[in-house]
Amino acid sequence: MSEVKHLNSADFAEVTSKGLVLIDFWASWCGPCRMLGPILEQVAEEMGDQAVIAKVNIEEEQELAAQYGVRSIPAIFILKDGKVVKDFVGLKDKSTLVSALKSV
Numbered sequence: 001m002s003e004v005k006h007l008n009s010a011d012f013a014e015v016t017s018k019g020l021v022l023i024d025f026w027a028s029w030c031g032p033c034r035m036l037g038p039i040l041e042q043v044a045e046e047m048g049d050q051a052v053i054a055k056v057n058i059e060e061e062q063e064l065a066a067q068y069g070v071r072s073i074p075a076i077f078i079l080k081d082g083k084v085v086k087d088f089v090g091l092k093d094k095s096t097l098v099s100a101l102k103s104v
Contacts, residue, residue, distance in 0.1 A: 005054040020051040025075040032091040
């Protein structure tokens with residue numbers, strides 16, 4: 001069973017450089033971000049080893065958020081081998097995220 005990883009600037013490049021990665025930029029004070037948490041856990045469980053599901057706290061990692069141009073949260077990016085291939089803003093359901101990952 002896969003779980004949601006919490007990334008910071010120290011491990012971000014290593015985790016995102018290879019394979020398929022979904023990243024959620026979030027903050028603790030954001031209601032929709034808190035609602036997305038359990039959805040991401042379900043996505044991680046369904047995708048298993050096919051993709052890494054990760055979260056980045058924008059309050060702790062402001063430089064990473066700026067690097068990705070995050071202006072609204074939750075901001076979700078799908079990366080393949082370190083390059084952004086899809087992005088979303090706002091709360092998304094499990095089926096939307098899983099189908100986006102599978103289509104890459």
